[in-house]
Amino acid sequence: MKINHFLTRRHALYLGLGSLAGLGSLTTNKLINSCYANQFIAHQHRSFYVQGNTPLKTRAAKKGIIYGADCGSLELQSQPELQAAVIQECAMLVPGFLKWNMLRPNPASFNFTRGDWYVNFAQKNKMLTRGHTLVWYDALPKWFKETVNKQNARQFLEEHIKKVAGHYAGKMHSWDVVNEAINVPDGLPNGWRKSPWLEFLGTDYIDLAFRITSEVDPQSLLFYNDFGLEYDKPEHEAKRTAVLKLLEKLKSQGTPIHGFGMQSHLDGHETRFNPQKLRNFFRDIASLGLKIMITELDVVDKKLPKDIDLRDRIVASVYEDYLSVALDEKAVIGVITWGLSDRYTWLAEFHRRDDQEPVRLLPLDTQMQRKLSWNAIARTFDNAPQR
Ligand code: XIL
Numbered sequence: 001m002k003i004n005h006f007l008t009r010r011h012a013l014y015l016g017l018g019s020l021a022g023l024g025s026l027t028t029n030k031l032i033n034s035c036y037a038n039q040f041i042a043h044q045h046r047s048f049y050v051q052g053n054t055p056l057k058t059r060a061a062k063k064g065i066i067y068g069a070d071c072g073s074l075e076l077q078s079q080p081e082l083q084a085a086v087i088q089e090c091a092m093l094v095p096g097f098l099k100w101n102m103l104r105p106n107p108a109s110f111n112f113t114r115g116d117w118y119v120n121f122a123q124k125n126k127m128l129t130r131g132h133t134l135v136w137y138d139a140l141p142k143w144f145k146e147t148v149n150k151q152n153a154r155q156f157l158e159e160h161i162k163k164v165a166g167h168y169a170g171k172m173h174s175w176d177v178v179n180e181a182i183n184v185p186d187g188l189p190n191g192w193r194k195s196p197w198l199e200f201l202g203t204d205y206i207d208l209a210f211r212i213t214s215e216v217d218p219q220s221l222l223f224y225n226d227f228g229l230e231y232d233k234p235e236h237e238a239k240r241t242a243v244l245k246l247l248e249k250l251k252s253q254g255t256p257i258h259g260f261g262m263q264s265h266l267d268g269h270e271t272r273f274n275p276q277k278l279r280n281f282f283r284d285i286a287s288l289g290l291k292i293m294i295t296e297l298d299v300v301d302k303k304l305p306k307d308i309d310l311r312d313r314i315v316a317s318v319y320e321d322y323l324s325v326a327l328d329e330k331a332v333i334g335v336i337t338w339g340l341s342d343r344y345t346w347l348a349e350f351h352r353r354d355d356q357e358p359v360r361l362l363p364l365d366t367q368m369q370r371k372l373s374w375n376a377i378a379r380t381f382d383n384a385p386q387r
Contacts, residue, residue, distance in 0.1 A: 064387025068092025137195030153200035191242025225261030
């Protein structure tokens, strides 16, 4: 029932936009945009009403859920308004400076200065901290390629995890120990992604990474994190199967893994969302005894209309439709948005709009004001079952 209802609503929206687009050639852009918006609002009786002003972190906490954000860039250090917004809305912070290329200027040294600032900021403001990420094929420093090889890879991996997870031991709620190890199009058995770690250490590199992390930081929850799993598309289906197989293997061999991170970089114009498939995937993961976190939530608005009212309504709908299904699964213990304010989002560069308009895809606008996306997320916390 819910699937049909959802598809009908989203498809109706796009069909509506399609027929309105026909009028476009007859009128000015401005008129088209306001026409889109008026039509949409007139025909779309969706309410994003939220009671009260309670921040996201409090609404989530009432249900036993953690809400937080990544603040990857230096702006948090220099922008008091962003700091105030983060303190107000978030119960968890993900420092953006814990990747190899940020921590390791050369093979022999580690630079924790910026990471430490974030962890201290979080602690001072009673926020939890989440580590991202210890082992990834990407974000490796320039020196990695000419320095790390089959002979010394194990030593580098061990040293890295011991130094980094050891440095923050007892301070991390959770770690993305391994990020993005599956990529079915690479054509390797079981969907493994081509990566230097796989090439040098074989498939056991994941187990190894979790074991070392667990030794140096036994208190932290250890996660495997990945993307491209949300939609009813053949490539997402294949990846869900491969990820599940990997998680089953890790659990069955006794790897100390506690959770799965579903990145959730959603696509604003994608209509192929099938709630039942998401429910089944989460249920399968939960049945392995693993927790789930939504770890990098945002909504790409690249292909959405320019009109701000309309765009905000679509983005908010995407957040609410996705999160309301995800949070139905009680194994989901946290939601992290990949950024908090539209002033600072990686997608401004990574998925720049063709019309050069600023992106509008996070809960707060560039002035730190709450948008419909904030309402949408708040509503899903208010309506979520208690953990
Ligand atoms: C992104 C950061 O947000 C950017 O600031 C950086 O330039 C590139 O990486 N999946 C991940 C994250 O696991 O680490 C990525 O973060 C986004 C995609």
